[in-house]
Amino acid sequence: MSTDAILDASLLEQIAFDAAGLVPVVAQQFDTGEVLMLAWMNRDAVRETLLRRQVCYWSRSRAALWRKGETSGQHQRLVELRLDCDGDALLALVDQSGVACHTGRRDCFYRAARPQGWTPIAEPLVAPERLYRATADH
Amino acid sequence: MSTDAILDASLLEQIAFDAAGLVPVVAQQFDTGEVLMLAWMNRDAVRETLLRRQVCYWSRSRAALWRKGETSGQHQRLVELRLDCDGDALLALVDQSGVACHTGRRDCFYRAARPQGWTPIAEPLVAPERLYRATADH
Numbered sequence: 001m002s003t004d005a006i007l008d009a010s011l012l013e014q015i016a017f018d019a020a021g022l023v024p025v026v027a028q029q030f031d032t033g034e035v036l037m038l039a040w041m042n043r044d045a046v047r048e049t050l051l052r053r054q055v056c057y058w059s060r061s062r063a064a065l066w067r068k069g070e071t072s073g074q075h076q077r078l079v080e081l082r083l084d085c086d087g088d089a090l091l092a093l094v095d096q097s098g099v100a101c102h103t104g105r106r107d108c109f110y111r112a113a114r115p116q117g118w119t120p121i122a123e124p125l126v127a128p129e130r131l132y133r134a135t136a137d138h
Numbered sequence: 139m140s141t142d143a144i145l146d147a148s149l150l151e152q153i154a155f156d157a158a159g160l161v162p163v164v165a166q167q168f169d170t171g172e173v174l175m176l177a178w179m180n181r182d183a184v185r186e187t188l189l190r191r192q193v194c195y196w197s198r199s200r201a202a203l204w205r206k207g208e209t210s211g212q213h214q215r216l217v218e219l220r221l222d223c224d225g226d227a228l229l230a231l232v233d234q235s236g237v238a239c240h241t242g243r244r245d246c247f248y249r250a251a252r253p254q255g256w257t258p259i260a261e262p263l264v265a266p267e268r269l270y271r272a273t274a275d276h
Contacts (some may be wrong), residue, residue, distance in 0.1 A: 009256040026164050026173055033171025034166055038227040052250060083256050084246040085239050089176040091247040101223050102243040108222040110227040113188060118221050 007050060012043055016088040022058060028102065030079040030093040036100035037108040039066075041090065046081075053078045055094055072131040074098040088132055104128045145188060150181055154226040160196060161228055165238065168231040174238035175246040177204075179228065184219075191216045193232055210269040212236040214224040242266045 016025050021043065022113065027036040033077040038058040048056040053096055055076035059066035069075030076094040083090060101108040104124030155161050161180065165174040177195040179187065183203055186194040194215035197204035198272030214232040219229060237247040241260030249256040 006253070010253070011251055014256055024162050024176060026176060028173055034172060035166055035167075035229055037224060038162060038164060038229075064161075068179040082178060082247040082259075083249045085241050085243075085249070087250070091173055091176075103192070103223050108224070108227070109220040111221045112221070113142070113149055113219040113221070115148070121220075124213070132236055 003051070004047070011050065012046060013026060014087055015043075015046065015083065015090070016086065017043065018088070022060070023088060025057065025092055026031040027055065027076060027092045027094050027096075029096055031095075034107055035078075035109060036094070036096055036106070046090070049078055049092070050081060052057070055092055069097060072098075072102070074100065074131065099125050099131075102128060102131065104131060139211075142185070142191070142197065145185060149188065149194060150184060152225055153221065154183075154224065155181065156226070159200070161226060163195065163228040163230050165193065165214060165230045165232050167234055169233075172245055173247060174214075174232070174244070178188070179199065184228070184262055185232070187216055188219060210236075210240070212241075212269065216240070237263050240266060240269065242269060249255055 015023055016022060022040045025039055025041050028034065029038065033068060042058040045056045045058045055068045055078055057066040075097045079093040079095055081090060081092055082123055099106050104126040105122050106125060110120055110122040112121045141181055142172040160178045160199055162176060163179050164176055166172065167174055178198060182198040183194045183196045186203070193206045193216055195206060213235045215232040219228060219230055237244050242264040244259050244263060248258055248260040250259045
């Protein structure tokens with residue numbers, strides 16, 4: 001069997017993709033434990049991520065493979081991919097270059113529930129316009 | 139306005155629930171950073187979680203509110219709820235009593251991608267049959 005066929009049989013077949021062919025993925029910084037973002041992968045994105053060891057998602061808004069960092073430079077190197085007990089969620093331990101969020105913040109979960117509403121608890125580390133030129137990475 | 143109405147206007151209205159009325163939630167142990175599980179909430183589950191400060195999910199398999207720990211005793215006390223940049227994913231910082239996973243493991247992401255397949259990297263800390271009597275919590 002080719003590498004692809006082995007990968008398909010041993011790993012991809014065990015993932016319970018949803019009706020749209022997607023699985024949610026939690027990206028966590030491998031050494032600090034920060035939860036960086038939640039995104040989605042289809043079968044091709046999981047395969048590419050495992051083969052290239054660089055995280056590739058499926059962009060639901062663009063309906064295309066989303067090679068994280070391709071336009072922003074903020075790559076995620078894959079350290080380890082984990083599957084949950086039900087087979088329907090992935091945890092990607094990654095090494096994030098720079099910031100994960102398209103707003104320029106380190107992670108996407110920067111708003112906390114407070115009595116007065118969702119309240120920002122982190123500032124951008126990079127101006128978003130410095131991350132992107134013509135196209136959006138998010 | 140009642141507490142409920144304030145909660146709805148200030149917090150629930152900002153969440154982008156999907157077509158099924160659900161939002162994915164990452165549960166993370168607040169002090170160690172462990173990613174415990176990924177589950178789903180509907181509007182009522184978010185409201186109850188914020189009001190009771192005990193995590194309540196929506197069980198897609200049972201189509202019912204799932205008060206985490208109700209049958210297993212493995213509760214999740216809410217420390218903070220966070221919303222992501224797109225408003226379509228939540229991060230719940232929790233204090234997990236015992237184990238999060240119905241297999242008796244501390245977290246649900248106990249299988250790592252290896253060339254030979256998904257490989258368990260954690261053992262159960264509690265026998266699943268000790269967690270459940272007649273009904274399942276998961």
